[in-house]
Amino acid sequence: MSTPELSSTKSDALRRRRGVLAASVGTIVEYYDFTLYAYLAIVVSPLFFPGDDPTASLLASLAVFASAYLMRPIGGLFFGWLGDRGGRRRALLVSVLLMGIGSILMAFLPTYESVGVAAPILLVLARLAQGFSAGGEVGGALTYVYETVGPQKKGLGGSWVAFGTYSGFALAAVAVGAVSALTTPDQMDTWGWRLPFLLAVPLLLFCLWIRTRIEESSQFEELAEKNNVAKAPVRELLRDHCRPLFQVFGVGIALNAAGYMALTYIGIHLVREGGYDRTSVAWTTAFVVSLIAIALPAAGALVDKWGSTRVGVIGMIYSTVLAYPAMLFMEGNGLLVAGIAFFVLAMGVPLVQASAAPLFPALLASRVRLSGVALGFNLATILAGGTAAYVATWLIDVTGDSLSPAYFLIGASIIGLATMATLRGAGYEGVQTHSKSLQSSEHKVESF
Numbered sequence: 001m002s003t004p005e006l007s008s009t010k011s012d013a014l015r016r017r018r019g020v021l022a023a024s025v026g027t028i029v030e031y032y033d034f035t036l037y038a039y040l041a042i043v044v045s046p047l048f049f050p051g052d053d054p055t056a057s058l059l060a061s062l063a064v065f066a067s068a069y070l071m072r073p074i075g076g077l078f079f080g081w082l083g084d085r086g087g088r089r090r091a092l093l094v095s096v097l098l099m100g101i102g103s104i105l106m107a108f109l110p111t112y113e114s115v116g117v118a119a120p121i122l123l124v125l126a127r128l129a130q131g132f133s134a135g136g137e138v139g140g141a142l143t144y145v146y147e148t149v150g151p152q153k154k155g156l157g158g159s160w161v162a163f164g165t166y167s168g169f170a171l172a173a174v175a176v177g178a179v180s181a182l183t184t185p186d187q188m189d190t191w192g193w194r195l196p197f198l199l200a201v202p203l204l205l206f207c208l209w210i211r212t213r214i215e216e217s218s219q220f221e222e223l224a225e226k227n228n229v230a231k232a233p234v235r236e237l238l239r240d241h242c243r244p245l246f247q248v249f250g251v252g253i254a255l256n257a258a259g260y261m262a263l264t265y266i267g268i269h270l271v272r273e274g275g276y277d278r279t280s281v282a283w284t285t286a287f288v289v290s291l292i293a294i295a296l297p298a299a300g301a302l303v304d305k306w307g308s309t310r311v312g313v314i315g316m317i318y319s320t321v322l323a324y325p326a327m328l329f330m331e332g333n334g335l336l337v338a339g340i341a342f343f344v345l346a347m348g349v350p351l352v353q354a355s356a357a358p359l360f361p362a363l364l365a366s367r368v369r370l371s372g373v374a375l376g377f378n379l380a381t382i383l384a385g386g387t388a389a390y391v392a393t394w395l396i397d398v399t400g401d402s403l404s405p406a407y408f409l410i411g412a413s414i415i416g417l418a419t420m421a422t423l424r425g426a427g428y429e430g431v432q433t434h435s436k437s438l439q440s441s442e443h444k445v446e447s448f
Contacts, residue, residue, distance in 0.1 A: 015215060019148040020157050022214045023141040024164035026096045029207040030137040031168030032175075033103035033200050034068070034130055038264040038389065039176040039285075042271065042278065043193050047111045048120045055397060058268075062390040064124055068131030069386025072378035075135020077234055080371030083136070084233035087224075088144040088370060089216045091136055096211065098133035100204030102126055107197035138165065139360075139374030146361035147217035147369075152304060154428055158357025159300025159350075166293035166353075169263045173286035175199055180279045219366050230367040237368040237375070244363035244426075245376045247419055251312065251359065252380025254416020255352050257409050258319050260388035262346040263289060265405065268389060269330065270342070273402045276335045284339045292349050299354035307429030308359035313420050315351025320413040322348065323406040331402060352416070362428040384412050 037044065045061035046054075075095075083091035105126045112119040141161045149157030175196040183192035223229050230236050237245060267285040270276045303311045326345035330338040364372040392405035 016149050016157075019214050019217075020145055020160050022210045023092065023145050024160040024167075026092060026207045026211055027137060027141050027161055027164030028168040028171065029200070029203045030096055030099050030134060031165050032171045032203060033099045033168075033197075034134050035169050035172040035263065036103070036176065036196050037064075037068075037106070037127065039172055039267065039282065040193050040196070041389075042268065043188060047113075047189065047193075048123050050112055055393075059390065059393060059397075060120075062393060064120070064127055067124055068127040068134070069378075069382045071128045071131035072135035072381055072386075073375060075132035076139060076374030076378040077135075077371070078132070079136025079140055080237075080368075080374040081233055083140050083143065083370035083374075084230055084368060087216050087220055088140060088147065089211070089214060091140040091370065092144060092214075093208070093211050095133050095136035095140060096204065096207050099130055099137070100200055100207075102130035102133060103197050103200040103204075105129070107194045107200075135378050136374060138377055139370050142357055143361050143370045143373055144217050146358055147219040147366070152430070154358035154362070155303030155308070155354060155430060156297060156300040159296045159303070159354045162300075162350075162353040162357050163293050163296045166259075166263075166289055166296065166349075170286050170289040170293055172196065173267075173282055173289055177279060177282035177286055180282055223366060228367065233368045233371045234375070237364075237371045241364060241368055241372055245372050247363055247422060247426075248360050248373060248376030249380050250419025250422075251356055251416050252377045253384045253419075254312075254316050254319070254413050255356050256381050256383075256385030257388060257412030258315075258349050258352050260385040261392070261405065261409050262292065262342070262349055265389040265392045266330075266342055266345075268393065269327075269402075269405065270335070270338055272393075273396070274331050274335075274338055276338065280335055284335065284342065288339070288343050288346050291343060292346050295347065295350040296354055299350040300357065302351075303354050303358065303428070304430045308355040308362070308427050309420055309423055309429065311351050312355030312359070313417060315348045315355060316413045316416045316420070318348040318351065319345070320410050320417075323409040323413075324403060327403050327406045358428040363426060 041058065041061045045057040048064075049057045049060040079091045079095055082094065106123075109122055109126060110119055115122075138161070141164070142158055145157045145161050146154055179192050179195050180188055220229075267281050270281045270284070271278050299311065322345055326341045329341035360373045360377060361369050388408070391408055395404040395408065396402055
């Protein structure tokens with residue numbers, strides 16, 4: 001290889017790594033901001049929804065958490081249009097900026113005691129703004145990375161976006177756990193709950209700095225150069241690409257149910273049903289979510305080797321089989337055993353998440369890719385993600401069975417498996433997808 005070719009190869013590798021880093025760091029910030037409310041639900045609920053029934057107060061608070069998800073498809077439509085018309089880079093910048101603004105607003109909200117019924121109204125508005133912003137983040141980041149990394153590294157590249165998502169969740173849990181440990185219960189209820197939201201400011205500034213320094217994806221630049229950018233990407237998506245859109249939705253049901261049970265509900269379950277200490281549970285949750293994040297790159301490498309379908313099916317079967325017994329061990333056996341059961345159940349998440357990361361954009365044409373990923377994923381998030389904690393709590397309240405949330409996860413996993421059966425070789429199948437490319441470039445070392 002000549003010196004100019006070697007220089008070009010190194011430059012491309014550096015651009016790819018920088019793009020993956022910007023996408024994953026931005027996702028950390030986005031999901032740190034978005035998730036704080038879930039971890040603070042038990043603290044926040046009586047401040048904004050006072051009442052004699054703590055279950056009703058918690059359900060009202062969780063309903064506000066779920067309401068943010070109603071805005072996600074709307075945000076997905078907007079950012080899909082923005083990304084498919086104006087570029088992936090622009091969509092990534094705007095989404096994280098709006099999320100940061102929403103988080104700052106959350107930090108300064110007055111409580112019910114200060115302004116009465118205006119407090120929950122303002123809370124809902126702030127969460128709706130965050131939901132709108134979140135609607136563009138995952139679709140934008142997955143699309144950008146898919147179009148930026150090398151053809152045999154899309155599983156690993158996409159897994160770093162998922163790593164950012166779960167790192168954001170873990171960072172939120174750490175922030176809440178740290179503030180809980182450093183404050184008294186009265187201080188936490190009065191002003192301590194605001195501190196994690198304020199930490200979003202330096203994170204936001206760093207993310208904006210790094211995302212302004214990335215280039216547009218090569219595939220979008222090619223579309224723009226050929227004047228082949230979709231004029232009405234959402235209309236084209238709904239007219240010509242309904243099948244892959246529904247496939248993204250179906251797989252997204254399983255992905256969101258598994259992820260959000262681990263991320264937002266199990267911690268609540270351990271406190272309410274297991275009777276464990278709130279601060280200890282917060283740290284346990286942070287630890288388990290951190291392990292999910294750490295496992296994601298390995299799962300992504302597995303996707304590059306075996307393909308999205310095989311890895312995703314394994315992950316969904318894993319969640320289906322272990323949901324009930326894992327939850328059974330979370331009660332009455334001490335926090336150590338409960339934490340181990342939590343960890344065992346959560347290890348299905350990296351397999352499903354890593355498989356979906358390159359699968360979603362692979363199913364859709366580049367002209368409508370961001371719109372399709374954002375819309376399909378966010379519709380699934382409404383049904384199985386944002387509602388997971390609410391539905392799980394409601395199931396226990398209605399049935400009286402503390403293990404009933406397991407059936408929610410089992411049902412969602414079965415939907416995902418049924419959707420996987422419709423792929424029939426479509427999507428991203430790792431090195432098998434690009435065997436011809438590998439044969440023609442067997443002496444070329446590929447990186448991000």
